[in-house]
Amino acid sequence: MTHRLADMTWPEAAAMPASAPVAIVPLGACEQHGNGMVLRTDTTRAEVVADLVAERLAPRVVVTPTIPIGVSEHHMGFPGTLTLSPLTLQQLVYELVTSLHRHGWRKVYVLTGHGGNNAAVDVAVSRLRGDLGDLHIAWSGLTPVVSDIAAELSSSRVRGHSCEIETAQAMYVDPTLVRTDALVRGSAQLTDLDPAGRLARSHPGIQFPQGYDSLSATGNLGDPTLATTEAGERLVLTAVERIAAFLEGFIDLPDRLEKP
Template sequence: MTYLPRTHRLADLTWPEIDELRPHAPVAIVPLGATEQHGHGMAQRTDTARAEAVADMVARRMSPQVVVTPTIPVGMSEHHMAFPGTLTLSPVTLQQVVVELVTSLHRHGWRRIFVLTGHGGNNSAVDVAVSRLRAELTDTHIAWSGVTPVVSDLVKANADSPVRGHSCEIETSQALYVDPELVLPERLTRGSATLDDLNPAGRLARSHPGINFPQGYDALSPTGNLGNPRLATAELGALLVDAVVDRICGFLTGLIGLPDRRPAPPPAPIALETS
């Protein structure tokens, strides 16, 4: 008989339930979000809601093999601080939050952990945190991803705006699918959607792929968003999010099949020549 937990959310379970579930759930997902502006027509919790929704969908699909921690609702959003209400953590703080949360999971027996960020601004801190954790937790597999980058091929095939990436038709479509209350359709406003819409620094940043030249969103777009969210549809959101879930489930299935990591053996001593 398959073990069926009452829920996959760790915060909603009692400790005896978690103790019973743990042998059946080898993977823990850690969702990360943000509280930041998303233009005139979308809520500040959008990135948090997308990460949480995808994590929940993956856990339901793979039940009982996956548990989900509480979502971290504030991330690295300094580039949005010109807009009222945005909250931000420093890179060092977010990195340490991820390290300590994952270390807590490790102390309770989890050896396969997936960090899922709904906000691209978190990427650099997450990457460093995962590098630290791989060195410190040598028996643990740790992976991470964003939401939209997992389906970059579908984004390229379905996006309309040459310049996009924040509160555009792609992100707004995902929001309409996972939680329509995130979106105020009558207030959606076209943002900077072409290179000509950007200021000189923004055009320089966006016209040289592979070169990082970060810009605050107040310099990129007076509305705070890129692309054209008016083109968003829940149908496109379903196509994208369902594909994200499919692909993450496929990866986690493979991750479960791996043996635990083991520390690399020390290098062989170098023989010194004697005369």
Template sequence: MHTDTGPRSFRLADLTWPEIAELPASAPVAIIPLGACEQHGPALAQRTDTTRAEVVADLVAQRMRPRVVVTPAIPVGVSEHHMDFPGTLTLTPDTLRRVVHELVLSLYRHGWRKIFVLTGHGGNNATVEVALTGLRAELTDLYIGWSGITPVVADLAKELAHSELRGHSGEVETSQAMFVDPDLVLADRLSRGSAALDDLGAAGRLSRSHPGIHFPVQYRTLSANGTLGDARQASKQAGDRLVSTAVERIAGFLTGLVELPEPARETP
């Protein structure tokens, strides 16, 4: 064990059990990265959300070393809305809920009481929220939180985006991909997707023009090439700002979480 700097790695899967035995005391926060394997337009790899979640989790753990551990990322999420495109893999919400539930239970049984789920894929949000609602009821001495990546830097995303419509595999996400792993991006295939409300059909326009109202539609309805926004406007510099700011803000929250006394278990 490297006692000054903590264990050899902040990745749980890289360590041996004797190195992990005392880890919940020195590294009280565990991050579970969630991703997806789904179409990301003509220029981004299907693993984009998984890699973004992994890299952001790693950068947070590096910044907070040795107080955070990172579990392996879950590489498939809830992507039903992308199934019209070749290659997308999806879990049902109930399967992902159970996976999150069982991973959190595993960490809990080994002593972790402060857990953070970091999803790179917005399609997982509702499922994560349901999973955490169940866990909070079951494990009353557990602190558990979650976030996406782009929503944590929504203000910056708004500033850096160029399109009226921005979202999946558009300039904001492509910029992040360029920064976290250039191998995710086929630079010569970057293209404009549905970047304005006028690019959408009737159902897509209805879905995107009433803030606060949820009306999910298949991605094919929103965009012929699977992109919302204009990926040609992406840059590695914008990705650096988005990712570095997200890391700083998530680490800020987790630092507060480290400092919180563990909650006492309620006896029924």
């Protein structure tokens, strides 16, 4: 039996909440990833990790279709990027999880491959916890659950979007995401960018959001030319292991009881 909800018939789906009490909702993006990675990179990373987690925990987890567009306003300076507003994504996650709840799921894990979705997911999760008193809902990004390994494997002073860490993950989950010959190091000194971009980068911890076109001429940070499939394998498989370990405990949790 597949773990993918959309590949089931409705009679198959009807039996699922009893045997597969956790539903994973993968979220992606369609946005620029520098000169050498394709727009669906975050979507595919989230989808593959969700599939691997479900395989590891089979048959106790189902996976919904991956949402292929996220909140990418900060990448709109680069062609091909599509964006939802934070309000739209928040509502989309809210309604998708509410649908799962109506069919009997009481444990949901939202996995976002794109950090730009975080604020919208956080608000949606807060609303869902308030409105659905018997729902257990947890969420994470992908790289944040392996931040210790990312720090160990990267050498760039400034890293993040489409750096060696993300590119390594992409190489491992789907080599067709990466145009190896086109990978270039992100703007190293960032001196060619506008003053607001320079100010934003030079004071860590202070929130001063800028479009990526004022942070990096190529759209990426760090040095994706340093990425290796081996590093990607370690990052991805460790993320799968850690998320699966959380979900083992999540599955065993008693139901969250509605407050009278």
